[in-house]
Amino acid sequence: xxxxxxxxVDRIIRKASGLRVSESAAVELARLLEEEGMRLSLxxxxxxxxxKRKTITADDIRLAARQ
Numbered sequence: 332x333x334x335x336x337x338x339x340v341d342r343i344i345r346k347a348s349g350l351r352v353s354e355s356a357a358v359e360l361a362r363l364l365e366e367e368g369m370r371l372s373l374x375x376x377x378x379x380x381x382x383k384r385k386t387i388t389a390d391d392i393r394l395a396a397r398q
Contacts, residue, residue, distance in 0.1 A: 335361040371395045 341357045344350075374395035375387045 333361050333365050335364060337361060340364070374398060 337354070337357045340361045341352045344352045344356060344360060371392060372387070372395075375391035378391040378394055379385070379387045
C-alpha cells in the first residue's frame with residue numbers, strides 16, 4: 332500500500348470532477364502521484380546537494396517541477 336490516504340485522493344478527484352470515484356481510480360491516481368512525487372524529490376535532492384545543503388527547500392521542489 333502506498334503512502335497517500337485513499338480518502339484524500341478520492342476527495343481530490345471528486346473536487347476536480349464532481350463525479351463519484353471508484354476505489355480503483357483513487358488507487359491508480361495515488362500510485363501515479365507517488366511516482367511523480369518520488370521523481371520530483373530525487374531532482375530536488377540533487378539540487379540541494381549541488382547547493383551544498385542537507386535540506387530540500389520549497390524552491391528546490393518548485394525548480395524540480397519546472398525542469
